[in-house]
Amino acid sequence: MRPELEALKQKLNEENYIADDALVATLYIAMRLNRPLLIEGAAGVGKTEVAKAASRAFGRELVRLQCYEGLDESKALYEWNYQKQLLAIQMGGQGESPAMKDLFGEEYLLPRPLLRSIRSEEPVVLLIDEIDKADAEFEAFLLELLSEMQVTIPEYGTVRARSLPFIVLTSNHTRPLSEALRRRCAYLYLEYPDVSKEIAILKAKVPGLDEDLAAQVARAVAYLRGSDRVTKKPSVAESLDWAAALMALGVDELDDESCGETLGFALKNNDDIREIMADDEFIRSLL
Amino acid sequence: MxxxxxxxxxxxxxxxxxxxxxxxxxxxxxxxxxxxxxxxxxxxxxxxxxxxxxxxxxxxxxxxxxxxxxxxxxxxxxxxxxxxxxxxxxxxxxxxxxxxxxxxxxxxxxxxxVSREQFEANMAAAAQAEAELEARRREMEERLSVNGKPIEFREDLKDVYARMPQSERDRLKEIVDKFSGKMEHAPKLYEGFIRSVFMRSLLEQQMILEDAAEGAAQADADADLMYRDISSFRDADIPRAHQLIDQVTRRINGEIVARRKSAGRAAALDFRKTIRAGLSTGGALCRLHYKKRHSRRKRIVMLCDVSGSMMQFSEFAIRFVKSLSEVSDHSEIFLFSEQVQRVNPFALENMDLFQNYVRSSGVWGRGTNAGRALEAVLAASPAVLTPGTVLLVLSDAKSVDLDRAEGALVRAAKQAGTVLWMNPIPEAKWQYLNGVTRLRRHCDMLPCGTLDELARACARLVG
Structure with a gap:
């Protein structure tokens, strides 16, 4: 592996993010080419965490935009400070009326996360989380920012980026994203971590966790993720919670009983828990 | 490199x-x-x-x-x-x-x-393989002969012979040798016999290839389930198929919401609301309000064939339609085979119990009488078929008393807004089925043999 990639991997490790080679190489290339990075994967595989870890590793501020249905440019990009504009007009009525162009100046502009990220003097990491939850028109609106690193405000003009933010988009694939958006991004698909990586994550994130217990939890979680009986697969955060819960109870070894007491930290559905506790193979896999 | x-x-x-x-x-x-x-x-x-x-x-x-x-x-x-x-x-x-x-x-x-060494090795291997095949083609002409005259085979059959394993080729040679003495009496008969043995070997080779294709399909289990015939699903595939249905319907619902949203933007301006909201900003109309569009969700009446093998298909189709909350907020379900039964909407809240419900209903497992079922839907009181409803028939259209079925379907098509027929039989076979040919004249019949086709048919409900 090239030294630059090694260094990046090391930096991410220092931030307690256990990254595999493919992730490191993709992140490095996206960063160096100033390409937005689109990350897809099942819920809970650590997509958002990539952006957080990158911001810490590069020493950049993280600006986060959480997408939802109905999100529009007034909440994501900018809004005019209407109250201030009205006050200015009313004040103007007593004296000199403000010119229209002054009313749409920078003074009256309320920057939202996207505008804030490109107007920042220092480059930031911009996380556009769950882009698939936003409407298709918002996705189209993002294209200018993603490809040109600039945004256009009709009354004000085009705002170019003062510094280039590193943009990370995440998606759970609840609706397909447009071809245009995909084309502008580097793409990374995250799988659930394998057992050895999960052990490393558990050890990094849950200090003081016994190595054998970490291995048992990792194996059990891998089994749950691969089982057809489980409808909601446990995320990495849930496996961390589970390990922390076991540690809090002073459990040294995962067995039938301790599993029954704490499985609610990994599985969040009563049917799933019942099904799994009745699954002899799961109990055997713990031993 | x-x-x-x-x-x-x-x-x-x-x-x-x-x-x-x-x-x-x-x-x-x-x-x-x-x-x-x-x-x-x-x-x-x-x-x-x-x-x-x-x-x-x-x-x-x-x-x-x-x-x-x-x-x-x-x-x-x-x-x-x-x-x-x-x-x-x-x-x-x-x-x-x-x-x-x-x-x-x-x-x-x-x-x-590939590396240069690998490339050269691949080329050499390909050349050698081609030479071997050519040698076997020649060998075929020499070995499979009647009275010293080679049996004539098409070129593609020669290729199949060349690719056969050694044991198979030896077996064919044995057959020819065994009967070569008798060939003089009835050359045509024995030539025909050898040809049939050859064809059987050819079919066996094809089956091996199909097995290989199945293996490739297993490598991508999701894609396999999406495109495989529903009737070939094993019990072990069912939970995964249910998850796939959830995923696909979630996506279809997402697309519909997005489409409605963008269509909503083009709606008319609501002056009253805009002016009222403007009062809070001293009369300046800072924010425009638009009239909301009326819900365009459809009322769906499903007529599901649960005779014998149709039950699995009907279960999947009902799961699909029920999960499409953005398409329909109300659906009425009728089950039929020879008898018809209107389903209590609460009974199918939990679709995992569908098969138990059907088995205990007494409708399951008999022949199909689509005419009687359609008549029962038409006769329901208060009327379930109105111009705003979509009648969805889930059946293979193999029904008794086709005249009655055709007549009832014509009346249903007049009474309901749209009639869609989801048929699990592949479209290529429709021409051979009398029921399909007659009934599809009066409704839109959609092939729904796989989950993918089912998803596409359900997406049609939106249009």
Whole structure:
């Protein structure tokens, strides 16, 4: 592996993010080419965490935009400070009326996360989380920012980026994203971590966790993720919670009983828990 | 691979470039400045290879533009060419935009980029294999002969012979030798016999190939389930199929919401609301309000065939339609075989109990009488079929008393807004089925043999 990639991997490790080679190489290339990075994967595989870890590793501020249905440019990009504009007009009525162009100046502009990220003097990491939850028109609106690193405000003009933010988009694939958006991004698909990586994550994130217990939890979680009986697969955060819960109870070894007491930290559905506790193979896999 | 893409790591002249400031493109030198000017021109040979690879990807259906190609080249200059896996990751991240594309990309990459030794070894192996096949074709002419005269076979059958395992070829030779003495009496008969033995071997070879295709399908279990005939699902496939249905319906619902939202923007301005809201800002109309569009959800009446093998299909189809909350907020379900039964809407809240429900209903497992079922729907009081309803018939259209079924379907088509017929039998076989030919004249019949077709048919409900 090239030294630059090694260094990046090391930096991410220092931030307690256990990254595999493919992730490191993709992140490095996206960063160096100033390409937005689109990350897809099942819920809970650590997509958002990539952006957080990158911001810490590069020493950049993280600006986060959480997408939802109905999100529009007034909440994501900018809004005019209407109250201030009205006050200015009313004040103007007593004296000199403000010119229209002054009313749409920078003074009256309320920057939202996207505008804030490109107007920042220092480059930031911009996380556009769950882009698939936003409407298709918002996705189209993002294209200018993603490809040109600039945004256009009709009354004000085009705002170019003062510094280039590193943009990370995440998606759970609840609706397909447009071809245009995909084309502008580097793409990374995250799988659930394998057992050895999960052990490393558990050890990094849950200090003081016994190595054998970490291995048992990792194996059990891998089994749950691969089982057809489980409808909601446990995320990495849930496996961390589970390990922390076991540690809090002073459990040294995962067995039938301790599993029954704490499985609610990994599985969040009563049917799933019942099904799994009745699954002899799961109990055997713990031993 | 040589290392000819690698960018210089020596100190560079960074004049005119303000690190961290805004400009397009990337710097190849690690200063993070995003400046074009520093890149050392790439050697022509690897660049040409990359261009060819991108062309190859385009032929494979990838949508790669000039900009992506340019970025791919820059990426290679950044990471160098020493590590095959890093090169693969770099190109994959930039050229393949979905998970499915990434899988195809990996295959293309492995086929395209091979070392010189591997390439030469592949070529030599291919040449040797071709020579062997040619030798076997000749051998066939020599070995399979009647009275010294070779039996005539088509060229494609000769290829099949050449690809047969040695044991099979020996077996054919044995048969010819065994009967060669008797051939003089009835040459035509024995030639026909040998030909039939040959055809059987050919079919066996084909079956081996189909098994291989099935193995390939198993490698991508989800794709396999989406495109496999529902009737061939094993019990073990059912939970995964239910999850797939959930995923697909979630996506269809998402698309419908997005489409409605964008259509909603074009709705008429609500003056009253806009002016009232303007009062809070001293009469200035800061925010425009639009009239909301009326819900366009449909009322769906489902008539489900649960005779014998149709139950599994009906269960999947009902799951699909019930999960499409954005398409319909109310659905009425009738089950039928020879008898008809209207389903209590609460009884199917939990679809996991569907099969138990059907078995205990007394309707399951008999013949099919679509005419009686349609008449029962038409006669329901209060009327369930109105111009605003979509009648969805889930059946293979193999019904008794087709005259009655046809008559009832015509009346149902007049009474309901739309009649859609979801048929699990593949479309290619419809022409041989009398019931299908007669009934499809009066409604839209959609092939729904696989989950993918079912999903597409359900998406039609939106239109």
């Amino acid at each position: 040589t290392n000819s893409f690698e960018a210089s790591s020596s100190a560079h002249d960074c004049g005119g470039c303000d690190c961290g400031s805004a400009h397009d493109g990337a710097c190849a030198h690690g200063c993070g400045c995003g400046h074009h000017g520093h890149e050392r021109p790439a050697d022509a040979a690897p660049m040409e290879r990359l261009v060819r690879f991108v062309d190859y990807l385009r032929v494979q259906g990838f949508n790669v533009g000039i900009r992506e190609e340019e970025d791919a080249l820059r990426a290679l200059m950044l990471v160098g060419l020493e590590d095959r896996e890093v090169v693969r990751t770099a190109l994959r991240a930039l050229l393949a935009g979905t998970r499915r594309e990434q899988a195809t990309f990996d295959r293309c990459f492995d086929l395209f980029f």
